Amino acid sequence: xxxxxxxxxxxxxxxxxxxxxxxxxxxxxxxxxxxxxxxxxxxxxxxxxxxxxxxxxxxxxxxxxxxxxxxxxxxxxxxxxxxxxxxxxxxxxxxxxxxxxxxxxxxxxxxxxxxxxxxxxxxxxxxxxxxxxxxxxxxxxxxxxxxxxxxxxxxxxxxxxxxxxxxxxxxxxxxxxxxxxxxxxxxxxxxxxxxxxxxxxxxxxxxxxxxxxxxxxxxxxxxxxxxxxxxxxxxxxxxxxxxxxxxxxxxxxxxxxxxxxxxxxxxxxxxxxxxxxxxxxxxxxxxxxxxxxxxxxxxxxxxxxxxxxxxxxxxxxxxxxxxxxxxxxxxxxxxxxxxxxxxxxxxxxxxxxxxxxxxxxxxxxxxxxxxxxxxxxxxxxxxxxxxxxxxxxxxxxxxxxxxxxxxxxxx
Numbered sequence: 230x231x232x233x234x235x236x237x238x239x240x241x242x243x244x245x246x247x248x249x250x251x252x253x254x255x256x257x258x259x260x261x262x263x264x265x266x267x268x269x270x271x272x273x274x275x276x277x278x279x280x281x282x283x284x285x286x287x288x289x290x291x292x293x294x295x296x297x298x299x300x301x302x303x304x305x306x307x308x309x310x311x312x313x314x315x316x317x318x319x320x321x322x323x324x325x326x327x328x329x330x331x332x333x334x335x336x337x338x339x340x341x342x343x344x345x346x347x348x349x350x351x352x353x354x355x356x357x358x359x360x361x362x363x364x365x366x367x368x369x370x371x372x373x374x375x376x377x378x379x380x381x382x383x384x385x386x387x388x389x390x391x392x393x394x395x396x397x398x399x400x401x402x403x404x405x406x407x408x409x410x411x412x413x414x415x416x417x418x419x420x421x422x423x424x425x426x427x428x429x430x431x432x433x434x435x436x437x438x439x440x441x442x443x444x445x446x447x448x449x450x451x452x453x454x455x456x457x458x459x460x461x462x463x464x465x466x467x468x469x470x471x472x473x474x475x476x477x478x479x480x481x482x483x484x485x486x487x488x489x490x491x492x493x494x495x496x497x498x499x500x501x502x503x504x505x506x507x508x509x510x511x512x513x514x515x516x517x518x519x520x521x522x523x524x525x526x527x528x529x530x531x532x533x534x535x536x537x538x539x540x541x542x543x544x545x546x547x548x549x550x551x552x553x554x555x556x557x558x559x560x561x562x563x564x565x566x567x568x569x570x571x572x573x574x575x576x577x578x579x580x581x582x583x584x585x586x587x588x589x590x591x592x593x594x595x596x597x598x599x600x601x602x603x604x605x606x607x608x609x610x611x612x613x614x615x616x617x618x619x620x621x622x623x624x625x626x627x628x629x630x631x632x633x634x635x636x637x638x639x640x
Contacts, residue, residue, distance in 0.1 A: 232279075232345055233324035234272035236265065237313050239285040240331030248391040252287060254333050256294070257389060259398045260431040260486050264389055265291065266298060268330060269306050270488040275341025277328065280306045281316055300488055333389050335398045337405060340384030403428055406482040410558050415478060415590035423478035430479075431487065437480040437494050441501045444480065448473040448505025452512030458519030460603050466512065467600020467608075473505055474593035496555030502589065503541055509596075510534050510612055517609050526609065533616050540620055564626045571633060576625040580618055587615045 238255055249257055255265040265282070272280045284291040292308060295301045309316055317327050326345060330336065385401045388394060403424055407416055430440075447469055455466030480498055484490040514530025517523075544560045553559050568577065585591055592615060599608045 231324045231326075232277045233317075233320050233327045234269075234277035234280040234341075235283060235313060235316055235327060235329045236268050236272075236280065236332075237283045237285075237329060238265070238287050238291070238332045239283070240329075241333045249389075251332075254389060255287065256290070257395060258432065259335060259389070259395050260402050260428070261433070262487050263294065264335060265294070265332075266300065266488070267335060269304075270300060271336055271338045272328065272330075272341055273304060273306070274488070275338035276345050277341065278305065279320075279324070280304075281309045281320075282306065283313060283316065284308055284310070334386065335389050335394075335401075336386040337384050337401070339405070340386050343384050399428065399431075402486050403431075403482065406485045407478075408481065411478075412585055412588045412590040414594050415474075415588075418594065419475040419478055419590055422472070422475040423482060426476070427479050427482040427486065431483060435483070437484040437489055438497050440476070440480040440483060441494075441497050444473055444476040445501040445504055447476060448501070449508045451505075452508035452510075454512070455509065455600070456512035456515040456519070458516040458605070463516065463600045463603055463605055463608075466509075466516075467597040470505075470509055470600075471593045471597035474589050477502065477589065492554050499555045499557055506589075507534060507537070510537070510616075513605075513609055513612055517605055520605055529613065530609070533613055536620060537616050540623070560623075564623060568626055568629070571629065574625045574629050576621055577629065580622040580625075583618075584622065587619055 241251055241254065247254075256263050258264075259267065269280050269282065282291060282295075288308065288310065295306065295308070311319070313329060317329075320327070328341065328344060385405075387398050387401065389398060406424075406427070407420060451466045451469035451473060453466075454462045454469060456462070457466075477498075480494075481490075484494060510530065511534065514526060514534070517526040517530070544557055547560055547563070548555060548557070551559065551563075573581075586595075592611075595611065596608060599611065
């Protein structure tokens with residue numbers, strides 16, 4: 230369905246009590262992003278194929294903002310001085326649906342997506358146009374939508390008239406920045422550390438890639454401490470490794486809350502995670518050698534690190550050939566799709582049930598507790614088990630898939 234989004238800056242609630250002047254509301258910053266920027270990018274992310282901004286008397290300021298903001302570059306966003314009725318008539322035959330929002334509305338991309346699917350919303354004067362504003366006093370038959378109470382698990386829409394509204398909007402934004410693929414530890418424990426940090430730095434000119442770089446340094450520092458081999462170093466290394474896992478959420482939270490996600494940033498994040506993992510394993514291997522004086526730890530540790538590097542190279546090659554994002558989750562998703570409807574190997578089925586143990590959030594938390602207990606040998610065994618388990622998981626799936634292809638070709 231082709232959807233046209235219209236932002237009409239002359240639409241606002243005339244009787245609402247405000248902390249801001251009417252002309253400044255579109256430029257009020259919420260979590261470091263101007264309201265009009267959030268509106269336009271939310272429309273596009275939510276499913277609109279084109280966005281038109283009707284600036285009214287704010288044309289010069291809107292043009293200046295859009296020209297200076299890279300997030301608007303190469304986006305299907307235009308500024309049109311015609312009124313809403315004229316825009317709808319002009320594009321009526323090229324778009325199946327039109328969504329019109331006022332100047333004082335904060336809404337999530339999920340709300341846009343859900344609105345597109347609704348047929349029971351209160352209609353505006355033009356055919357196939359939904360008015361979300363100026364006061365957001367809409368009536369939906371769907372009970373999952375609320376125009377006044379943002380909820381963690383549902384789309385949200387809010388009026389922005391006061392500083393309190395901005396704070397409520399910021400809370401709503403950051404309740405919806407966790408990835409659906411995040412593990413239980415990440416959602417329920419690590420988020421307690423990451424979300425306050427993300428909220429604090431969101432108004433600052435800090436990019437997700439900056440956060441990734443700093444977090445990688447924390448991960449490397451954890452490896453340096455563990456490599457000392459003594460109790461204090463192992464303890465500090467375990468704590469920093471867990472903090473690195475919690476901080477790993479921050480770059481993604483900033484990227485999603487400020488519409489700064491990119492394929493390049495995804496690759497940077499993946500590279501940072503892998504550098505942290507490899508550095509920690511090197512530090513752990515050296516730490517075991519220093520504490521126990523057995524050269525076999527060096528042989529075993531560096532052999533498995535080499536195998537891990539080979540596995541990562543294969544995954545990177547897959548991602549590059551696929552041309553998608555740099556997230557290694559795509560590799561796992563691809564493997565799961567290939568295994569659907571097939572007789573899965575026993576090793577694959579067994580490891581699939583405990584695959585959560587190899588995810589960074591869970592593994593880092595376990596590592597911290599083991600380091601606190603000063604059980605370096607157990608930590609070494611856990612790390613090797615995770616590496617071997619991941620290798621066995623992907624290898625069994627690949628072998629099975631190739632066998633199925635061979636049998637299909639023979640038949």
